[in-house]
Amino acid sequence: MTPLLSRIRFRLRNDFQLGIITVFGAIGVLAILPFSLLRFAQGNALAGSVDLAVACTITGAALYAWITGKLERAGLLISVCNLLGSVLVELLLGKTGLYWLYVALLANFFLINRRAAVPLAFLGIVLAQMVPGAFESAVQRASVITTQLLVALFAYLFAHRTAIQHAMLETLASQDPLTGARNRRAMEQELAVAIAANQRRPRSLALLLLDLDHFKQINDRYGHDMGDQVLRRFVALIQSHTRACDRLFRYGGEEFVLLLENTDAAGVATVFANLRACVHAELRVQNAPVTVSAGAALLAPGESREAWLARADAALYRAKQAGRDRLELAPSPAASA
Numbered sequence: 498m499t500p501l502l503s504r505i506r507f508r509l510r511n512d513f514q515l516g517i518i519t520v521f522g523a524i525g526v527l528a529i530l531p532f533s534l535l536r537f538a539q540g541n542a543l544a545g546s547v548d549l550a551v552a553c554t555i556t557g558a559a560l561y562a563w564i565t566g567k568l569e570r571a572g573l574l575i576s577v578c579n580l581l582g583s584v585l586v587e588l589l590l591g592k593t594g595l596y597w598l599y600v601a602l603l604a605n606f607f608l609i610n611r612r613a614a615v616p617l618a619f620l621g622i623v624l625a626q627m628v629p630g631a632f633e634s635a636v637q638r639a640s641v642i643t644t645q646l647l648v649a650l651f652a653y654l655f656a657h658r659t660a661i662q663h664a665m666l667e668t669l670a671s672q673d674p675l676t677g678a679r680n681r682r683a684m685e686q687e688l689a690v691a692i693a694a695n696q697r698r699p700r701s702l703a704l705l706l707l708d709l710d711h712f713k714q715i716n717d718r719y720g721h722d723m724g725d726q727v728l729r730r731f732v733a734l735i736q737s738h739t740r741a742c743d744r745l746f747r748y749g750g751e752e753f754v755l756l757l758e759n760t761d762a763a764g765v766a767t768v769f770a771n772l773r774a775c776v777h778a779e780l781r782v783q784n785a786p787v788t789v790s791a792g793a794a795l796l797a798p799g800e801s802r803e804a805w806l807a808r809a810d811a812a813l814y815r816a817k818q819a820g821r822d823r824l825e826l827a828p829s830p831a832a833s834a
């Protein structure tokens with residue numbers, strides 16, 4: 498498979514909304530365009546033009562989504578086009594437009610945020626009622642309104658449920674189940690994002706690698722459950738003594754990474770001094786104090802995630818060698834070269 502094809506496959510697999518937009522782009526070409534040609538062949542140029550405009554807009558919006566990545570905007574364009582197109586077809590061809598409105602009502606809840614899809618659904622249902630001569634009787638009109646409302650309601654419930662499950666999956670995929678800190682996978686992604694953002698707008702970005710001292714002894718002496726409890730309390734302590742914008746990750750075992758934005762060497766030293774003090778004061782195992790060592794590194798220009806982490810790790814190693822319960826700051830790569 499060519500790199501382009503595998504990239505397309507990857508994006509379609511990992512982005513549900515882009516997948517739906519793509520399906521619509523294909524519908525624009527494969528399903529609506531033939532109708533447009535049929536209308537022209539039947540001599541109904543107006544209906545043919547409406548179908549052609551809808552097909553082009555939907556397919557254009559799908560291409561726009563692929564090229565720019567602006568899915569919300571593309572989804573909204575397709576949603577509005579679906580609704581207005583259905584109502585216009587109803588105006589020109591009668592009931593046929595109503596059938597398309599059902600598709601639009603259903604699809605819009607997957608194309609755009611469900612809170613935006615609700616008013617659009619109501620707008621579509623109301624507009625569909627205003628088309629003169631589209632209904633043969635009051636009963637038929639009532640049936641159409643009821644079934645359209647039900648379709649919108651079920652689509653809303655399904656989209657709502659999907660959004661909840663999506664959020665749950667995201668949490669499961671990014672959170673360490675024991676401590677609730679973000680996991681290593683999330684760390685790798687967020688460090689990459691922070692590095693990319695820093696290349697565009699450089700500012701001081703610090704990484705603090707924290708490691709509980711002699712943690713093996715805690716497990717050995719007091720049992721694994723006590724070790725787990727210490728890890729949970731350690732994370733809770735860090736989270737309650739750092740800023741909301743500071744990001745904590747479990748790097749593995751008893752090692753944690755704290756990503757500190759807009760923080761220089763003096764700032765890292767202050768953060769660590771505070772954490773060290775609160776660990777001394779509040780983290781005890783059967784009255785024995787627990788201590789923590791740390792290695793810190795400030796991101797150097799052009800530095801990779803791996804190199805940045807390696808410098809913090811080397812600094813942590815030095816902190817351990819120097820007697821633990823302390824912070825070591827990594828020299829910049831230029832200084833150590």
Ligand SMILES: Nc1nc2c(ncn2[C@@H]2O[C@H](COP(=O)(O)OP(=O)(O)OP(=O)(O)O)[C@@H](O)[C@H]2O)c(=O)[nH]1
Nearest residue numbers: 708709710711712713714716721724725750751817
């Ligand atoms: N209870 C518990 N223990 C863990 C977990 N993950 C790793 N460990 C233990 O953490 C210990 C880490 O031991 P070491 O790497 O020797 O580190 P240390 O004893 O803290 O020694 P220093 O880092 O040199 O101070 C090992 O005994 C692991 O089994 C966990 O999720 N829960």
